[in-house]
Amino acid sequence: MPAASASPPDIAQRTRIFVREHVFPVEREIVVAGRHMDDVLRVELQTAARAAGVFGPLSPVAYGGLGLDTRAQASVLEAAGTSLIGPIAVGASAPDDGNIHLLAHLATAPQAERYLAPLARGEVRSSIAMAEPSPGAGSDPAMLATVAEKVAGGWKINGAKHFTTGADGAAFTICIAATPGGTTMFLVDQDNPGLKVGRRMPTLDHSAPGGHCEVTFSDCFVPDDAVLGEVGRGLEYAQVRLAPSRLTFCMNWLGLATRAHAMSAERIVNRTAFGIPVADHGMAQAHVADNEIDIVAARALVYSTATVIDEQGSVSGAARHAASITKTFVSEAVWRVLDRAVQLYGGLGVCEDELVARFLVEARAFRIYEGPSEVLRWSIARRVLRAYR
Structure with a gap:
């Protein structure tokens, strides 16, 4: 079919x-x-x-x-x-999910043919270079230290990035750099002699294709047609990508939480302790109930935010607010579910021969990337309090 x-x-x-x-x-x-x-x-x-x-x-x-x-x-x-x-x-x-969305909204026809088409078909991978070593940009994009200087026929980019997911083996990178009048996005082919992919950073998670890499731009020349969108509007364009990308992470990780929930429930039904199945102990049942509550609540938030994005657009204030709430709740709910699944597994739950152990470790970064929970709570509170000031 x-x-x-x-x-x-x-x-x-x-x-x-x-x-x-x-x-x-x-x-x-x-x-x-x-x-x-x-x-x-x-x-x-x-x-x-x-x-x-x-x-x-x-x-x-x-x-x-x-x-x-x-x-x-x-x-x-x-x-x-x-x-x-x-x-x-x-x-x-990630990062192809957000990059597909970004390119679909911003790319010119030639850019779409060159970058979006092969990416959407899965023929290549991509990366996006935003995060920088201290004192550069992390959660605060205003600290952006990578700069692009206008030169004859194009731009010259200089700066260092890290946690550039998928950079090793990507076909191209979307580089975010400071330019006169604002921030700009540039499409940089990976064979550009001014772009160097360094080491894969030894992070807790191992499943991302291309790893999380250090990347440097040294007098990296790109032509004028490498600008994605308009000069100076990069942070505005980042909002196009942000809410859908946050929600995609929530959808994906929620799937892993549901699997771990099922795995741990099956285990305690088939394991006996103190003369009865572990599943008949009240404390174990409390963990199962809390997992079910977290999963159902997270799923409802995801669908609610998806509705806002579909009906009001990904750059609307309502979509940004809803995505911030959902990402904060779901990232922490997923962590709670996986932690309880490990607990229900008992001693084997902390053994890396068991999938639930690796699930927990791999999920830890979800509470940091695409907006740490603390930063998202700050932005949520600011929006709420704005009406009362």
Whole structure:
């Protein structure tokens, strides 16, 4: 059945089946054995996803994607997220997810043909270079230290970035740099002699293709047509990407939380302690109940925010506010669910032979990237208090 003719529930169900049959068997190599998600494996999985009609839930139909709206994505990405590498397999993982959305909104026709089309089809990977070593930009984009100087025929970029996800092996990088009058986004081909990808930073999570890298721009010349959008409007454009990207993370990680919840429930039903199944102990039941509450609440928030984005646009104030609330709650709810799953597993829960142990470790960064919980709470409070000042 062609992907375009399938309803979102059908696609979600097919995604669950695809992940269970094609992704789970290789997941342990990545999650437990420490193998990097290389491009050979990525292409294999994405080829299988395409054959199953579940590839490209975030990509436009014009580029071979499923063309789902945000509400439809919610159930599909939760299904994909039941494996740490499921979102990669279906083409819905960071940073490509946000870059596809950004390019679809901002790219000129030639830029779309050169960058968006192969990215949306899964033929290449991309990265986005924003975060910088101290004292450069982190959560505060106003601290941006990378600069782009106007020169004859284009721009010359200088600066250092880190935590540039996917940079090792990417086809291009979207570089965010300070320019006269504001911040600007530039499309930089990875073979540009002024761009150097350094080491993969040794982070807790291991599943991102291309790792999280240090990147430097040294007299990196790009032509005028490398500007994405308009000069000086980079931070404004970042909002186009931000709310959908935050929500995509929430959808994917919620899928992993639901899987860990099921795994731990199955374990305690089949394990006995003090003469009865662990599942009959009240304390264990409390953990199960709290996990169920967190998952149902998180799912409702995701769908509510998806509705706001679909109806009011990703750059609306309502979408930004809703995405901040959802990302804060879901990132912490996922952490609570995974932590309880480890607890219910008992001693084996902290053994890295068990998937739940790696799930917990890999999920820790979710409370930091795309906006730390503390920064998001600050921005949420500011918006709320604005009406009372």
